[in-house]
Amino acid sequence: MQQLAAQSNYGLRDEIKAYWSVRAETFDSQPGHEIFSEEERDAWHRLIRKHLGAGEGRKALDLASGTGVVSHLLDDVGFSVTGMDWAEPMLERARAKAKSRARSIRFLMGDAENTMEDDASYDVITNRHLVWTLVDPKAAFVEWHRVLKPGGKLLIVDGDFVNPSWISQLAKKAAALFQSWGIGKKVAHHGPDASLAETHQSILSRVYFSQGARADAVAALLKEAGFTSVAVDTDMRAIHRAQKKNFGFLKGLERATQHRYAICAIK
Incomplete structure (x- = not known):
C-alpha cells in the first residue's frame, strides 16, 4: 500500500479506494461489518424503520x-435497493x-462524491462508516441532495474514531493487555495484514x-448543503449490545462508549 501511495498521480482518493479493495477479503469476517446474529439484524431493522419507515418498494441508494x-x-x-461502491x-x-x-439488489461501481445518478431519482440514500473517509464532505452532501427526490431522506451511520472517551481508552488498553496474556478475543479490524492498520491511520490523518x-x-x-430537519440519534445501544457478544466484553465496552450516531436529514 505504501508503494502504491508513492506512485505519481496517485492521490488520497486512490489510496482510499485501494485500501478498501484490499479490506474486501476479510470484511465480512469482522464483527461490526457483517451481521452475526438475528438480534443484531433486528436492531438494525429497527434503526432503519425508525428513521426511514417501511420500504414499500421505494428506491434506496446505499453508498x-x-x-x-x-443493502x-x-x-x-422492503426497499428497492441499489448499492454503489468504487x-x-x-x-x-x-x-x-x-x-x-436470491436477492434482486442492483450493485453499481461508482463514486459516492460524484454518483452520476439522475436528479431526484431516489427516495432514500444511506451510508454506514463512509462520511469519515470523505475528502470533500460538503460536495458529497450537495451531490446526495441533488440525487434525492423532494421529501427524500438521507440516513448516515458513522462515528468519531479519533477521539475515544476515557472509558473507551481504558477498555482498549485492558483488552490489549488481556490478549497479550492469551485471555479474551482478538478482533483484527484490518485483517491479517498488520500494515493495513498503518495505512488506515495515514488515510485518517x-x-x-x-x-x-x-x-x-x-x-x-x-x-x-440544503438539507432540513437534520436529526442526530446517538441511541445505538441495541446494536452495540448485539455486537458485544462477538467482540467480547472489553472490546464491546470500547465500542459502546465511542461517539457513534445516526443522522437523518430531509431534502
Whole structure:
C-alpha cells in the first residue's frame, strides 16, 4: 500500500479506494461489518424503520455499500435497493452474496462524491462508516441532495474514531493487555495484514474529518448543503449490545462508549 501511495498521480482518493479493495477479503469476517446474529439484524431493522419507515418498494441508494450488508438490511424491510461502491473486490462479494440469498439488489461501481445518478431519482440514500473517509464532505452532501427526490431522506451511520472517551481508552488498553496474556478475543479490524492498520491511520490523518467526524459538525455541513430537519440519534445501544457478544466484553465496552450516531436529514 505504501508503494502504491508513492506512485505519481496517485492521490488520497486512490489510496482510499485501494485500501478498501484490499479490506474486501476479510470484511465480512469482522464483527461490526457483517451481521452475526438475528438480534443484531433486528436492531438494525429497527434503526432503519425508525428513521426511514417501511420500504414499500421505494428506491434506496446505499453508498459505499461494500459487501452489501446495509443493502441487504434495506432489502429486508422492503426497499428497492441499489448499492454503489468504487472498490471492485467489494462489489464482487456483494453480487455473490445477493445471488446466494436470491436477492434482486442492483450493485453499481461508482463514486459516492460524484454518483452520476439522475436528479431526484431516489427516495432514500444511506451510508454506514463512509462520511469519515470523505475528502470533500460538503460536495458529497450537495451531490446526495441533488440525487434525492423532494421529501427524500438521507440516513448516515458513522462515528468519531479519533477521539475515544476515557472509558473507551481504558477498555482498549485492558483488552490489549488481556490478549497479550492469551485471555479474551482478538478482533483484527484490518485483517491479517498488520500494515493495513498503518495505512488506515495515514488515510485518517488526511481526510476532511481527520480530527474526528463529530455528529454536530456533520449535521452543520448537511444544513449548508440544503438539507432540513437534520436529526442526530446517538441511541445505538441495541446494536452495540448485539455486537458485544462477538467482540467480547472489553472490546464491546470500547465500542459502546465511542461517539457513534445516526443522522437523518430531509431534502
